[in-house]
Amino acid sequence: MKVIIAGAGRLGTQIAQVLGGTGNQVTLLDQDDDRVAALQDGLPAEVRTGDACEPRVLEDAGAHAADLVVATTGEDEDNLVVSLLAKRQFKVPRVIARVNDDDNAWLFTQHWGVDTAVPAAAPLVSLVEEATSASDTVALLRLSKAGVNVIETTIGPRSRAAGSVLGELAVPPGIVVAAVVRGGDPMTPAPDLELREGDEILVLSHTATEGEVHAVFQ
Structure with a gap:
């Protein structure tokens, strides 16, 4: 598209x-x-x-x-x-x-x-x-043709992930961090990126639920 x-x-x-x-x-x-x-x-x-x-x-x-x-x-x-x-x-x-x-x-x-x-x-x-x-090509929440879910979560003040390095988080297999948005600017989700309160995380996965993603970042 x-x-x-x-x-x-x-x-x-x-x-x-x-x-x-x-x-x-x-x-x-x-x-x-x-x-x-x-x-x-x-x-x-x-x-x-x-x-x-x-x-x-x-x-x-x-x-x-x-x-x-x-x-x-x-x-x-x-x-x-x-x-x-x-x-x-x-x-x-x-x-x-x-x-x-x-x-x-x-x-x-x-x-x-x-x-x-x-x-x-x-x-x-x-x-x-x-x-x-609406375009019948992709859906954000369910990419039906690929069977992929896209889940958005935000690092809150009580999130365990705040202050942690992205590569050190115990992210289950099958979950891919697609982007980290900080202050409105998208950032490359490099393994050495330190997460901060307010960061928005976009995650792609075939199998993970919203609860499983939140468990990693919250």
């Missing part, structure tokens, strides 16, 4: 990490040169500088062949423009847009090219599951 994500903030980078890590072709767009440079080597996605509200930028990113566009910028106006361009000009089959201000939710309809509007308060899992399950 070819995916274009507009906005390389916390949400956009997390979605790129999850979708890129499950074999999808992902392009992440953002106007901030510094942010793009910082993400270049840390994501399983192509990260580009550009304003996704400009048709040329979307075209260069491959919008004509995209299966899914996800608008996750912090501005509702931008998310609506991206959605409208994706649907009307590039005929993208599936467009998901984040609603930052609940008062604007009424605008996020198919009239503006939005197939599904997701409130800003919705968790990452809900947004990506909506985006991917």
